[in-house]
Amino acid sequence: MCLWPAVLSLKQKILLKPLKSSAILSTAKSGEVFDVIIVGGGPIGIACALEAKKKGLKYLILEKGTLVNSLYNYPSNMTFFSTSEKLELDEIPFISTNPKPHKQEALEYYRRIVTSEHLEIHLFEKVEKVTSENGFHHTSTSKATYSSRNVIIATGFYDIPNYLNVPGEDLPKVAHYYGDPHFYATQKTIVVGASNSAVDAALEIYRKGGDVTMVVRGPAIGERVKYWVKPDIDNRIDEGSIKAVFNAEIKEIKEREVVITSKEGDQVLENDWILLLTGYRPNFEFLKQLGISLSNDGRKIPQYNPETMESNVPGIYLAGVICGGTETHKWFIENSRVHAKMIIKNIVSS
Structure with missing residues (x-):
């Protein structure tokens, strides 16, 4: 029997409790070589993982916060603009009781995908830098370093306010x-x-x-x-x-x-x-650290091939809203889900 110290908050108790389910416990270790590292555990990062798994690729999602961290930090009563079928990943049905799903419904949907599909993901592990050498990319995080042949950046834009x-x-x-x-x-x-x-x-x-x-x-x-x-x-x-x-x-x-x-x-x-509430922007400094070129017209749109989503850095791909630079209203879950298939198809065929 475990007796919690009285000084621990409820949040601390929850974080310290051992996980009873192995659904999202990754076996990935530092030093392993992956086919693809996915930076960002939001809906588009999850979509990329689903596609990588289907193609038999060795992959790992790295997320600096909780699962679908941006959605988790949305307002409590937030309602999506899109209908539930537009938010679905890999044709997995999203059943909602409302014409426009609420935040809690979306959290439940994406969480169940990750757990039921046993996706490889590391939460609360922030990516600090990515270096490239001899055709491999070395992703250093707050906890470890991982090597991969490819990296997908699916970090969204919600973390940095204007x-x-x-x-x-x-x-x-x-x-x-x-x-x-x-x-x-x-x-x-x-x-x-x-x-x-x-x-x-x-x-x-x-x-x-x-x-x-x-x-x-x-x-x-x-x-x-x-x-x-x-x-x-x-x-x-x-x-x-x-x-x-x-x-x-x-x-x-x-x-x-x-x-x-x-x-x-x-x-x-x-x-x-x-x-x-003046909007948010992608982490452009991180993109520049990766060597990704940004447009000079104020929009800071990163350079990538629209047919493969590969950036100007070979083996580094972009997915989701980050592709729009400061024009964060152009890419959503519903119109960027296709990025996952485009990216993985190119990786498999390379």
Whole structure:
């Protein structure tokens, strides 16, 4: 019988408990040579692993966080834009009780794929660098080094926020990620942005009793906001339930106030919390460290062959949203699932 020390938190207890199932316990070891290392354990990384397994390749997924880490860190009440069949991998049915699946349904779906297919994956193992030598790639992580003939980068874009670089952005009241609306109940919260994440946060916090003000750089709510949500946010702004300042930007963040600048001049708003939901970007420094060329037009689109997804570095492939550079709205799960088949087909035929 194991008696947990009282000082351990529930989260610590969960992390320290031994895994009873071997479903996601990988037997891969440092020093082994793989056909392919997959960097990123999101849906597209999982899709690549499924395809590699079908073709009999020796593979390993390396994920710096939990399984489908980006999805896990999405807002609690997030609803996908895509229908469930568009999120399916390898024709494995995704059964949802809703026309548009919720976050928890997606977590359950991708988790069951990994466990039932016994995919080789290492979680909480961050890739720090990849070096290439004599046709092999050596992937160094926070725990080990692995050699492979090929590497697939499927790291997404959700880990690095687009910072405003304004005074006070590092204050504890500021967050670049949004979780649960209950936290902001009865509080004065400023939501910066006009995309889906900002709109969802503003509506949810308002409906939990929060005092919400949106600060939008442009003249209106973004056109790519989910079509069933946009009328809702427009109506709430029109009736004054949610305040909005358009053609405006944050100038300075203070402990209890925020300075906003617009064509009307500066205004100071009393404030408790700020959500800077201004988007995210891929880890371009990591791509450059790999030797992958980026476009010089501001979009930073990485160089790759659209027929094979192989980058300008032989044996290093790109999959998923990372292929779009700063244009993170161009690639989704539903239209980048095909990258897995394209990549593995090229690896097998090489």
